[in-house]
Amino acid sequence: MSLHIDEREDRVIATLDRPEKRNAIDQDMIDALHALCATLEENPRTLILTGSNGVFAAGADIAQLRDRTAADARKGINAMAFIRIRELPMPVIAAIDGYALGGGAELAYAADIRIATPTLKIGNPETGLGIIAAAGATWRLPEIVGEARASELLLTGRTLGADEALAWGLVSAVHPADEILDAANTIADRVAANDPLATQHTKRALRAAPAEHPAIEFELQAELFESASKYQRMTDFLERRARR
Missing domain, CATH: 3.90.226.10 (2-enoyl-CoA Hydratase; Chain A, domain 1)
Structure with a gap:
């Protein structure tokens, strides 16, 4: 091979x-x-x-x-x-x-x-x-x-x-x-270590044509804002900060 x-x-x-x-x-x-x-x-x-x-x-x-x-x-x-x-x-x-x-x-x-x-x-x-x-x-x-x-x-x-x-x-x-x-x-x-869907959406935004910005970011972020992973990761972040 x-x-x-x-x-x-x-x-x-x-x-x-x-x-x-x-x-x-x-x-x-x-x-x-x-x-x-x-x-x-x-x-x-x-x-x-x-x-x-x-x-x-x-x-x-x-x-x-x-x-x-x-x-x-x-x-x-x-x-x-x-x-x-x-x-x-x-x-x-x-x-x-x-x-x-x-x-x-x-x-x-x-x-x-x-x-x-x-x-x-x-x-x-x-x-x-x-x-x-x-x-x-x-x-x-x-x-x-x-x-x-x-x-x-x-x-x-x-x-x-x-x-x-x-x-x-x-x-x-x-x-x-x-x-x-x-x-x-x-x-x-x-x-x-990062969220897979957020990583994939970041790559999509990086590859987008200039005319697609900023609309593409808004749509990709909208999907992420509704994800369970986003809620859990942010909750974990806030709990870690509260323990310091």
């Missing part, structure tokens, strides 16, 4: 695992990601994405890309999988060790939270291969780092190291390689 799945009660850890190809994303991996998304759409849990052997994903599988046609391009093979990951109900955390290039970078961009190791190399060299970054970079990267920086990265094809990616806000933290998965699980623990 090119995608190793570790299912837990409140999270799933998915490890890209094609070490002989530096975890390059091929059709089998895309199919496995779709199957994983189906599971998480049915039973929402936080998803941690990571890679094996010190690499997140060195890109899409070039041997497969070379043989793809215009009809394949119009199917958005990688893009549709990454869109589905982005739209998962619960947060997606990318724990990025080493290379995250091309399609690997675009998979990372689809996450809600990105953390990395000091060996991070992230970017989109697609134009050097005669194609564009068509699986999310051209619209997600400007949202993450701003239009000017996204334009520089995509038009030059250069990569960022960990320090620059952190300074640009492309990743939110840098951890040693032997601590990156623990750090991702710590984030997942914080998510798990």
